Amino acid sequence: GAGVSQTPSNKVTEKGKYVELRCDPISGHTALYWYRQSLGQGPEFLIYFQGTGAADDSGLPNDRFFAVRPEGSVSTLKIQRTERGDSAVYLCASSPQGLASGELFFGEGSRLTVL
Amino acid sequence: DQQVKQNSPSLSVQEGRISILNCDYTNSMFDYFLWYKKYPAEGPTFLISISSIKDKNEDGRFTVFLNKSAKHLSLHIVPSQPGDSAVYFCAASAGGILNNAGNMLTFGGGTRLMVKP
Numbered sequence: 259g260a261g262v263s264q265t266p267s268n269k270v271t272e273k274g275k276y277v278e279l280r281c282d283p284i285s286g287h288t289a290l291y292w293y294r295q296s297l298g299q300g301p302e303f304l305i306y307f308q309g310t311g312a313a314d315d316s317g318l319p320n321d322r323f324f325a326v327r328p329e330g331s332v333s334t335l336k337i338q339r340t341e342r343g344d345s346a347v348y349l350c351a352s353s354p355q356g357l358a359s360g361e362l363f364f365g366e367g368s369r370l371t372v373l
Numbered sequence: 374d375q376q377v378k379q380n381s382p383s384l385s386v387q388e389g390r391i392s393i394l395n396c397d398y399t400n401s402m403f404d405y406f407l408w409y410k411k412y413p414a415e416g417p418t419f420l421i422s423i424s425s426i427k428d429k430n431e432d433g434r435f436t437v438f439l440n441k442s443a444k445h446l447s448l449h450i451v452p453s454q455p456g457d458s459a460v461y462f463c464a465a466s467a468g469g470i471l472n473n474a475g476n477m478l479t480f481g482g483g484t485r486l487m488v489k490p
Contacts (some may be wrong), residue, residue: 262416283420291477300462300480301417314477349416360405360466362478364416 262285262365264350266329270371271340279335279368283352291362292325293349301349307333340372376400377465379481386488392450394484396463399444403465407478410449411460420461421448428462441460460485 263282271277283290289308289326293301303317307327315325322340328332347369351362376398386392396406404425409417423430423437423446430437436449450457464478 277389293480298382300379300464300482301478303477303479306477353417357383360478361419362408364409364418366414366416 264365279349287352291351379480383485394448402467405466
């Protein structure tokens with residue numbers, strides 16, 4: 259499809275395991291964002307890429323979280339030594355440069371459950 | 374420290390009436406505001422936005438009002454329809470829309486709107 263694609267849609271893992279979440283943005287969108295949404299809360303900013311580089315990673319909660327976008331398209335969010343508090347929906351969004359409306363285009367999210 | 378707040382977690386409205394969703398912010402650097410709608414198991418979808426140089430923006434049944442002095446914005450939906458039932462998020466951005474600074478949005482906690490037939 260033409261929208262932002264995220265895989266897996268659901269991931270259940272055990273505490274302490276390593277997890278990767280993938281985001282395929284809309285073709286041609288230079289900016290890519292990762293957000294995290296916990297139950298009953300709004301999306302919380304994690305990291306933003308402009309091209310291949312992380313332009314702002316101030317939202318990453320700690321060094322267990324890392325994201326890459328090696329070719330300026332697909333991005334992977336990596337979580338090491340998962341904890342129960344990491345359980346949330348991880349949302350990816352993309353946008354073209356300088357869109358006047360300020361709109362981000364979101365994927366459907368990857369729901370992570372850490373047991 | 375929540376910079377964007379939606380103090381009403383839920384709102385119930387009769388079909389055909391007006392829905393008013395409110396949002397307050399604390400960061401005076403915010404200069405662009407957006408509303409997103411979210412259905413269950415879907416990502417948020419953009420609804421309407423407003424720049425801080427305006428106090429009103431209208432798009433069909435949706436109007437956003439901005440009161441900068443009160444750091445308050447609201448979304449009006451009229452007439453409300455059952456299909457409008459969703460969670461609505463207010464979001465704000467500071468100084469990055471039309472330059473290379475990107476668009477890091479700060480979201481409120483959301484308001485669940487229920488429109489009854």
